[in-house]
Amino acid sequence: MCIFVALAVVSITATTMGAASLSVGESLQAIVAKMLPGLQTTNFADIIVWQLRLPRILMAVLTGLSLGVAGAVMQGVLRNPLVSPYTLGLSAGAACGAGIAIALGISVLGAGRYFIVGNAFIFSLLTMFLVFAISRIRGTAIETLILAGVALSYLFSATISILKYVSDAEVLREIVFWLMGGLYTARWETVILLLPVITIITVLTMRYSWDLNVMSSGEEVATSLGVRVGRVRIIVLTLSALLTACVIAFTGIIGFIGLVSPHICRVILGNDHRFLIPASGLMGALILLISDTACRTLIQPTEIPVGIMTSFIGVPFFLYLLIRKRRRWWQ
Amino acid sequence: MAVKLVVDNVSFSYGGIQALDGINIEVSRGEIVSLVGPNGAGKSTLLKCIDRILKPQCGVVYLDGKDTAKLNSRDISKSIGYIPQSTGGVFPFTIFDVVLMGRRPHLAWRVSPRDIMIVAQALRFLGIEEFGTRYFDELSGGEKQKVLMARALAQEPEILLLDEPTSNLDIRHQLEVMEIIRELVQEKQISAVMAMHDLNLASRFSERIVMLKDREVFSVGTPERVLNLENIRAAYGVEVRVISDHDGKPYVVPISPVNNKNQERLHVEAH
Numbered sequence: 001m002c003i004f005v006a007l008a009v010v011s012i013t014a015t016t017m018g019a020a021s022l023s024v025g026e027s028l029q030a031i032v033a034k035m036l037p038g039l040q041t042t043n044f045a046d047i048i049v050w051q052l053r054l055p056r057i058l059m060a061v062l063t064g065l066s067l068g069v070a071g072a073v074m075q076g077v078l079r080n081p082l083v084s085p086y087t088l089g090l091s092a093g094a095a096c097g098a099g100i101a102i103a104l105g106i107s108v109l110g111a112g113r114y115f116i117v118g119n120a121f122i123f124s125l126l127t128m129f130l131v132f133a134i135s136r137i138r139g140t141a142i143e144t145l146i147l148a149g150v151a152l153s154y155l156f157s158a159t160i161s162i163l164k165y166v167s168d169a170e171v172l173r174e175i176v177f178w179l180m181g182g183l184y185t186a187r188w189e190t191v192i193l194l195l196p197v198i199t200i201i202t203v204l205t206m207r208y209s210w211d212l213n214v215m216s217s218g219e220e221v222a223t224s225l226g227v228r229v230g231r232v233r234i235i236v237l238t239l240s241a242l243l244t245a246c247v248i249a250f251t252g253i254i255g256f257i258g259l260v261s262p263h264i265c266r267v268i269l270g271n272d273h274r275f276l277i278p279a280s281g282l283m284g285a286l287i288l289l290i291s292d293t294a295c296r297t298l299i300q301p302t303e304i305p306v307g308i309m310t311s312f313i314g315v316p317f318f319l320y321l322l323i324r325k326r327r328r329w330w331q
Numbered sequence: 332m333a334v335k336l337v338v339d340n341v342s343f344s345y346g347g348i349q350a351l352d353g354i355n356i357e358v359s360r361g362e363i364v365s366l367v368g369p370n371g372a373g374k375s376t377l378l379k380c381i382d383r384i385l386k387p388q389c390g391v392v393y394l395d396g397k398d399t400a401k402l403n404s405r406d407i408s409k410s411i412g413y414i415p416q417s418t419g420g421v422f423p424f425t426i427f428d429v430v431l432m433g434r435r436p437h438l439a440w441r442v443s444p445r446d447i448m449i450v451a452q453a454l455r456f457l458g459i460e461e462f463g464t465r466y467f468d469e470l471s472g473g474e475k476q477k478v479l480m481a482r483a484l485a486q487e488p489e490i491l492l493l494d495e496p497t498s499n500l501d502i503r504h505q506l507e508v509m510e511i512i513r514e515l516v517q518e519k520q521i522s523a524v525m526a527m528h529d530l531n532l533a534s535r536f537s538e539r540i541v542m543l544k545d546r547e548v549f550s551v552g553t554p555e556r557v558l559n560l561e562n563i564r565a566a567y568g569v570e571v572r573v574i575s576d577h578d579g580k581p582y583v584v585p586i587s588p589v590n591n592k593n594q595e596r597l598h599v600e601a602h
Contacts, residue, residue: 076422079421079422081421081422207440209440210435210438210440211435213424213428214432214435216421216422216424217424217429217432220379220384220413221413221415221418223382224382224384224412224413224492225408225432225433225436225486226404226405226406226407226409226435228404266422270424270425271423272424272428
């Protein structure tokens with residue numbers, strides 16, 4: 001147990017240090033590269049790093065963290081390894097909200113940035129409450145929650161298809177861009193807004209680690225160990241839905257991280273949520289940061305959408321772990 | 332013997348389908364009570380109602396004279412340990428972690444040295460201390476059952492509820508598990524209520540047997556009183572031979588299922 005704790009602590013520290021030193025290293029390298037043509041333009045580098053790079057890096061960390069934490073928690077609470085933060089229809093809801101805002105926004109209100117963000121956020125949470133309302137009728141069974149989420153996803157996807165179908169080229173392009181997701185819109189005000197929210201929700205979520213551990217052995221056992229299963233499930237799902245909605249409203253849909261980052265950490269650390277939740281968050285942050293950095297540096301001056309990069313970097317890593325793993329981490 | 336647990340007129344139905352109907356049971360300190368009866372008689376449901384995993388629609392379960400409906404779930408979990416038929420989760424944990432979960436009712440976040448000590452003791456009591464770092468899904472059925480018992484033990488309960496603790500076990504593991512239960516009950520002066528399919532193990536290891544039939548208590552008493560030809564035929568629909576074992580406990584040898592036609596014929600002959 002002591003070794004396990006030590007290993008967990010070291011791994012977690014290593015993951016953070018990896019993320020931190022990498023971002024510092026990359027940005028330093030970028031500063032040097034940018035400064036080489038004219039060394040005296042430190043003001044320029046300052047703007048590049050402070051106005052463009054840092055908010056974007058922080059946004060990547062926050063987004064990856066949120067998706068990683070939400071993924072670990074949702075897999076745990078729904079006891080299903082295929083679940084991601086989007087399973088309850090959150091992403092489709094957000095996309096639908098953003099799609100409507102983009103379609104209406106450009107034609108009616110002009111391209112209002114926060115209008116799109118707000119709409120995506122509200123639709124995402126709306127979806128979650130719909131899922132809860134539906135499953136409530138059947139006593140919040142896990143299968144009902146998942147199936148209701150999947151069903152609603154299809155409904156929202158169909159709505160997006162209609163929007164795409166009826167939109168003109170410019171609107172269509174913007175919707176498609178939003179759907180692919182990206183961190184190019186990152187700004188300080190967004191980071192400052194999200195940082196406290198995400199920190200608080202993550203800490204609140206981690207308080208339920210023990211309950212999640214116990215719930216993984218089944219509802220009856222959890223109940224007999226004094227966990228109020230139904231209540232914990234609703235609270236924890238709401239928290240992780242909030243976490244997800246907060247970031248995807250700004251970034252669009254960034255897939256894969258929420259699904260795979262928990263699994264990578266399960267292989268490395270095991271399934272104890274006390275360690276898994278923070279580790280998965282840090283792993284998510286790490287993957288997204290590496291991916292996003294690759295996105296904006298590989299083909300200059302254009303960018304590859306980050307969703308493509310997360311998959312290209314994350315999938316081989318994940319498959320490697322999958323093949324190398326000594327035992328089954330989920331059944 | 333002090334009365335520890337009272338089940339008073341408890342009824343339960345699953346969405347309209349009656350599963351228990353007016354059950355009354357008393358369990359004393361230091362006593363092992365077996366619930367027997369055919370599939371669907373309500374054994375597991377009754378265990379779950381006692382632990383408030385299921386909330387009985389009417390009737391009261393008293394724990395030390397206190398209505399369990401008025402206790403909070405954490406307090407109940409400190410007094411009652413429930414051992415299900417062995418099931419693992421989707422995401423496997425190490426044995427140590429599984430047993431540590433038994434401390435959940437007692438700890439907030441931090442695991443104290445005392446918790447670790449209790450877990451180690453529980454593992455040692457079950458003779459599985461060398462399994463600590465192995466994973467639950469790698470174990471055999473008998474080993475899993477012991478791990479689940481160690482978890483309940485780490486809970487430091489006053490009452491153990493066991494749902495068919497010997498199903499799926501080989502005969503050696505069956506005896507080991509039953510002896511551990513007896514040892515526990517005697518040593519710690521706790522009580523145990525177990526749902527049992529094996530009438531002979533129930534006979535040998537329990538002070539009293541409660542026979543359930545059609546959602547009601549059909550017969551209660553010592554094994555000698557409950558496990559007789561007539562009761563078993565009525566409850567299970569099985570013809571048996573009951574032998575008195577060397578220790579005086581009844582030993583049940585099943586012979587054949589009672590054929591309804593045979594029964595009718597017997598009725599006709601009786602007339």
